Amino acid sequence: GESVGLHLPTLSVQEGDNSIINCAYSNSASDYFIWYKQESGKGPQFIIDIRSNMDKRQGQRVTVLLNKTVKHLSLQIAATQPGDSAVYFCAENRGNQGGKLIFGQGTELSVKP
């Protein structure tokens, strides 16, 4: 399944499928990006980050892709599991503004067993 940016806040996938969550950021001066996972009643949990001098970064079952030309970021989750169900936020860090994070609206990922 695939979510198109922040205009489709809910994504439902079958367990075992790959998930792709998209994010459009607003400021071309942003040079550092982070994906967070937030479960109900908890704070955002760091998943993976990427700097603007990279196009791709891989972690455990996750990959982040950065397209600076169109100011687009995506998070790919391989072999999605029920424990991946949560709200996912992308955040941009405008480094010349002291490191504060600007968060997008978020996408709710629901994994069906």
Add this chain to the structure above:
Amino acid sequence: DTGVSQDPRHKITKRGQNVTFRCDPISEHNRLYWYRQTLGQGPEFLTYFQNEAQLEKSRLLSDRFSAERPKGSFSTLEIQRTEQGDSAMYLCASSLENRSPQHFGDGTRLSIL
């Protein structure tokens, strides 16, 4: 546990009362951030410290809000004369430096009666 801790986890108070929240960051982290999150939205930046210096405050931080980090370790966020609109989750995060991952606590949920 060496993560970010926040206290209390929940606070219910009557309108007009003062409240104070505490955040203990990851011990070696120089930077400490406060964010506010309302239901269905991403966190919004309020203020941040580098060591004990408060370097930036958002326009969201009205005169009723004050934050301190007196010894460059834990921080407090005080809200005076609380209003209904202050009801939200208040999140604290810390990072080692600029452009490094911010790690969040589980927040303090404030409910104004």
